[in-house]
Amino acid sequence: MVYTLTPAADLHSDVEDVARLLTADGERITDHELDPWVTDVGPEQLRALYRDMVLLRRIDSEGMALQRQGQVGLWAPCQGQEATQIGSARALRTDDFAFPSYRETGVVYARGAEPEGFLRAWRGEAHSSYDPNELGTAIPQIIIAAQTLHAVGYAMGIQRDGTDQAVATWFGDGATSQGDLNEAMVFAASYNAPVVFVCTNNQWAISEPVGVQAKAPIAGRAPGYGIPSMRVDGNDVLAVTAAMRWALDHARTGKGPAFIEAVTYRMGPHTTSDDPTRYRGKDEVEYWRSRDPLARVEAYLRAQDEFGDAFAAQVAKDADDLGAAVRAACLQMTTAPAISILDNVYAEPHTGLEEEKAWFGAYLDGFEEAAL
Amino acid sequence: MTDLTMVKAINEGLRRAMRDDDKVLVMGEDIGRLGGVFRVTDGLLDEFGAQRIVDTPLAESGIMGTAVGLAYRGYRPVVEIQFDGFVYPAFDQIVSNVAKLHYRSQGAVKMPITIRIPWAGGVGAAEHHSESPEAYFVHTSGLRVVAVSNPQDAYVVLRQAIACDDPVVFFEPKRLYHTKGAVNLDTDLADAAPMGLARIARPGTDVTLLTYGAQVATAMDAAIAAEDEGTSIEVIDLRSLSPVDYKTVTASVRKTGRVIVTHEAAREAGVGAELIASVTERCFNYLESAPVRVTGWDIPYPPAKLEKHHVPDLDRILDAVDRVLDRPNSLTGVEL
Ligand SMILES: Cc1ncc(C[n+]2csc(CCOP(=O)(O)OP(=O)(O)O)c2C)c(N)n1
Numbered sequence: 001m002v003y004t005l006t007p008a009a010d011l012h013s014d015v016e017d018v019a020r021l022l023t024a025d026g027e028r029i030t031d032h033e034l035d036p037w038v039t040d041v042g043p044e045q046l047r048a049l050y051r052d053m054v055l056l057r058r059i060d061s062e063g064m065a066l067q068r069q070g071q072v073g074l075w076a077p078c079q080g081q082e083a084t085q086i087g088s089a090r091a092l093r094t095d096d097f098a099f100p101s102y103r104e105t106g107v108v109y110a111r112g113a114e115p116e117g118f119l120r121a122w123r124g125e126a127h128s129s130y131d132p133n134e135l136g137t138a139i140p141q142i143i144i145a146a147q148t149l150h151a152v153g154y155a156m157g158i159q160r161d162g163t164d165q166a167v168a169t170w171f172g173d174g175a176t177s178q179g180d181l182n183e184a185m186v187f188a189a190s191y192n193a194p195v196v197f198v199c200t201n202n203q204w205a206i207s208e209p210v211g212v213q214a215k216a217p218i219a220g221r222a223p224g225y226g227i228p229s230m231r232v233d234g235n236d237v238l239a240v241t242a243a244m245r246w247a248l249d250h251a252r253t254g255k256g257p258a259f260i261e262a263v264t265y266r267m268g269p270h271t272t273s274d275d276p277t278r279y280r281g282k283d284e285v286e287y288w289r290s291r292d293p294l295a296r297v298e299a300y301l302r303a304q305d306e307f308g309d310a311f312a313a314q315v316a317k318d319a320d321d322l323g324a325a326v327r328a329a330c331l332q333m334t335t336a337p338a339i340s341i342l343d344n345v346y347a348e349p350h351t352g353l354e355e356e357k358a359w360f361g362a363y364l365d366g367f368e369e370a371a372l
Numbered sequence: 373m374t375d376l377t378m379v380k381a382i383n384e385g386l387r388r389a390m391r392d393d394d395k396v397l398v399m400g401e402d403i404g405r406l407g408g409v410f411r412v413t414d415g416l417l418d419e420f421g422a423q424r425i426v427d428t429p430l431a432e433s434g435i436m437g438t439a440v441g442l443a444y445r446g447y448r449p450v451v452e453i454q455f456d457g458f459v460y461p462a463f464d465q466i467v468s469n470v471a472k473l474h475y476r477s478q479g480a481v482k483m484p485i486t487i488r489i490p491w492a493g494g495v496g497a498a499e500h501h502s503e504s505p506e507a508y509f510v511h512t513s514g515l516r517v518v519a520v521s522n523p524q525d526a527y528v529v530l531r532q533a534i535a536c537d538d539p540v541v542f543f544e545p546k547r548l549y550h551t552k553g554a555v556n557l558d559t560d561l562a563d564a565a566p567m568g569l570a571r572i573a574r575p576g577t578d579v580t581l582l583t584y585g586a587q588v589a590t591a592m593d594a595a596i597a598a599e600d601e602g603t604s605i606e607v608i609d610l611r612s613l614s615p616v617d618y619k620t621v622t623a624s625v626r627k628t629g630r631v632i633v634t635h636e637a638a639r640e641a642g643v644g645a646e647l648i649a650s651v652t653e654r655c656f657n658y659l660e661s662a663p664v665r666v667t668g669w670d671i672p673y674p675p676a677k678l679e680k681h682h683v684p685d686l687d688r689i690l691d692a693v694d695r696v697l698d699r700p701n702s703l704t705g706v707e708l
Contacts, residue, residue, distance in 0.1 A: 127472075138481075143468045146437060146464065146465060149436075149437020149438050149440065150444060150469070152438050153441020153443075154442070161445075179461075180434075183433055184438075186429045187429055187434050345513050346474065346514065346538045347479070348538055351618075351619075352614065
């Protein structure tokens with residue numbers, strides 16, 4: 001069992017008891033449990049992870065800006081959580097399946113979403129932005145922790161199909177208080193389901209600090225279910241990659257579920273409707289700014305002479321291009337016709353709804369005639 | 373045709389659905405070795421094995437939520453909720469995910485989940501074992517809700533529910549579990565009445581009596597008793613509560629001009645309220661008198677020794693018949 005943690009006095013400030021491979025200053029350190037999982041990750045792969053994180057940050061800042069401009073209704077920012085999202089999602093295989101919550105823009109990105117796939121739902125054009133079967137990614141979940149059960153059920157399906165695929169599900173520290181996560185861990189352990197639980201402990205559930213959800217490090221709960229766990233530095237993309245590879249391998253090879261607590265921080269508000277200055281201080285935010293997940297990779301690569309100007313310029317250009325594409329996709333979106341709100345409630349004809357649709361259609365037609 | 377209890381008819385329905393489609397699996401508490409607390413799944417574990425007859429941990433949201441994940445993966449889970457009163461812990465998964473995922477995903481994700489609920493009272497059970505929660509589900513768009521009243525329907529409608537690409541809440545009246553009836557196990561699903569269709573259980577001309585589930589038997593008794601008094605009652609077994617077959621219902625009301633609804637669920641905002649509102653909207657000019665509801669009282673289900681005062685019986689239905697026919701009765705003069 002891989003299990004890194006000691007009881008913490010104060011969960012909110014005791015965030016150093018984590019496994020890591022890159023310090024906040026970009027120094028590569030060893031961790032006997034994590035190191036074996038990333039022996040193949042050289043500068044080139046690290047640059048790719050860095051580029052992913054930069055692009056994700058750009059998608060996120062575009063989302064924030066578009067909300068401020070009234071182009072999307074709401075946005076749940078993930079700045080600060082890039083290493084957790086990219087490190088975990090990039091470790092998946094294409095044929096694995098992901099069950100994210102609303103904040104995992106990085107998972108949706110890593111699974112291959114097109115520019116409009118980040119925005120359509122937040123803009124309010126539809127409840128989902130992409131086809132889950134195409135991305136191998138469930139539509140994001142807003143009911144806290146509900147998706148963790150879906151992930152376990154999907155993993156039970158994989159077991160019945162006899163493949164070596166795996167499932168991952170993401171949820172916050174607040175979600176760990178929900179009954180559904182408890183039930184998901186019970187089911188996963190009982191059936192030895194190939195599922196990886198990724199708890200993004202970003203310290204806050206809207207305004208509630210993690211200490212309201214837990215009195216001991218969250219990773220410590222999993223062993224109680226018989227599920228091995230790891231508490232990693234969620235701002236260290238290399239450590240998250242290693243932990244996720246370990247966990248996925250565990251699931252894939254028939255050893256059952258695994259649990260990762262990624263200790264990180266949400267730099268922005270909970271959503272664009274939130275005012276974090278009411279519940280947290282500047283010092284805390286500054287402390288976490290100094291642990292930026294992108295900066296430490298850059299520092300490490302620079303020290304190795306692996307972060308050249310050409311690379312930096314290319315990444316900056318890629319981010320600009322993606323940012324422009326995201327904006328354009330948002331501004332070019334068209335709204336579906338009114339009658340379509342009655343579509344897809346049922347997969348098969350339902351006479352009650354068909355009647356309503358006929359009525360609403362006739363009502364709408366009346367307007368069109370009047371306009372002629 | 374074979375004479376079977378409803379329990380056995382459902383058991384056969386499950387067995388044949390599982391033989392026909394290896395994506396069908398059954399999950400729930402105690403459904404394996406024990407065969408379920410009502411023995412509805414008796415013998416299925418031996419035939420299909422533990423991968424398809426899944427004894428689950430004791431966690432209703434867990435059962436429902438993992439069924440969602442299995443449906444994502446292309447399976448067709450049939451979930452057994454042990455008793456009506458225990459569906460509430462699963463309610464969030466049902467209304468937020470089971471019912472909505474097809475809509476939320478613009479049709480990309482299907483949720484062909486059948487939720488079997490041993491349902492309602494009249495069997496002298498302990499608290500939380502006799503509830504009628506159907507209105508909660510009827511009110512939830514995206515679900516289909518059916519309630520069966522005899523072994524043949526139980527067998528056919530269950531198989532239709534499992535084959536349906538939508539989630540179906542399937543109510544099984546406990547009180548009729550051991551009543552026998554003729555079942556044609558070779559019924560061709562393609563020829564059977566579609567799942568949403570109501571059944572005219574007894575034709576009549578004076579009053580339309582709408583009901584479903586175990587109340588169908590009580591309504592039939594009332595219709596026979598009324599016949600003795602010279603009143604002809606048309607009993608309609610709705611079978612489907614979402615959608616309701618208003619074609620059959622309105623044709624009957626236009627013929628009789630009088631309508632009564634009976635169910636054992638509480639009255640306030642119940643299925644009866646919806647039925648009467650809809651019938652009134654559609655048939656106002658045909659109505660000879662105000663529609664009447666005969667329901668359980670607006671109380672938590674009472675203790676077993678008193679339940680007979682809650683579940684509407686033949687006399688309460690006949691009392692309503694007098695009212696819609698404007699005859700003097702026990703309630704004449706009571707300001708409602
Ligand atoms: C069941 C449920 N209750 C309440 C909410 C409202 N809500 C949305 S996000 C949130 C906080 C979640 O915190 P956490 O799980 O830590 O995730 P984070 O937002 O920090 O990523 C709450 C209370 C919800 N979406 N679902």
